[in-house]
Amino acid sequence: MRTLTKPWRVALAALLLLNISLPAFADSRETVDESRNVAGNEKIYLEVMSGEITIKAVNSNQFKIVGKLDEKATGYTLESADGFTRFEMTMPRQINYRGSEKSNAADLRIEVPIGSSIEFKGVNSDVSLSGITGGSNIGTVNGTISAVELANLVQLSTVNGEINSKDNSGQITLSSVNGKITDVGSSGRLDYSVVNGEIKARTSAEEVTVSTVNGDAKLKMTSTKQLKLSTVNGEIEAELANSVSPRISGSSVSGDIELKLDINVSARFDIKASAGGSIDNKLSDDKASKAKYGPARSLQFTLGSGDGSVELSTVSGDVELDKL
Secondary structure, rough: OOOHHHHHHHHHHHHHHHHHHHHHHOOOOOOEEEEEEOOOOOOOEEEEEEEEEEEEEEEEOOEEEEEEEOOOOOOEEEEEOOOOOEEEEEEEOOOOOOOOHHHHOOOOOOOOOOOHHHHHHHOOOOOOOEEOOOOEEEEOOOOOEEOOOOOEEEEEEEEEEEEEEEEEEEEEEEEEEEOOEEEEEEEEEEEEEOOEEEEEEEOOEEEEEHHHHHHHEEEEEEEEEEEEEEOOOOEEOOOOOOOOOOOOEEEEEEEEEEEEOOOOOOOOEEEEEEEEOOOEEEEOOOEEEEEHHHHHHHEEEEOOOOOEEEEEEEEOOOEEEEEE
């Protein structure tokens, strides 16, 4: 059997000691492990400037937060009394992030009662939350929001990021600037808005409002009764199934609206186009008429008994009506 010489034994021991000590140097973030007994309908305020934050509703009257703070954090505050709980990760007043430093951002997992309401504020924060029925108001600047099975009043907003929404219900507002919104399985009342972004949605909400500026929207709706559309320099494609007498209104400026409806739709149609806009009607044999003076066009007709209404207008854009 070969034995190691003394120099080799010393080198091996030093290497082992270095490997043992590496984790301590690799992660200097402060650890958080806190819990509080709270009300089932607790009002919870969270402020985490940067990091990955997961918020999960659980069937217990407890607020719990575990994980690690941002490497640059100076600490945190946690206050809980009289139905209100507040957690804030404290940071230096002026701080700049680089891409290589994101790995040392906060990593926090939070549990809250199912019936609680949540308000979250962040800057470079990615937020995932699920199961909260008391209401959720989530805002971040440079981050992604993922939300599943939220209820009541739901407000999700980001500036430079995406929103992924699934199976949420209630009064829902989703807004993004320079980002994308994806919504699947939502119900209730919905308000989508993007600037320089994109919307993709499949929903059964009764009321839907869509607004885009320099952005596009593709919507597949079922049983929606009221629909409002607005776009500037964008394009909206809307399919509305299982809605015989919807109430639809919309406008575009240098943008296009394509609307597809059930073949048995019953509604009065009033479509207007000006400044070079066009109208393409594939729902019936009715054709748009041109104004006596100027480039304006208009189209009025009725399908079925005219129980619903469709009022669309465009300036320098196109309106297309088609069958599903």
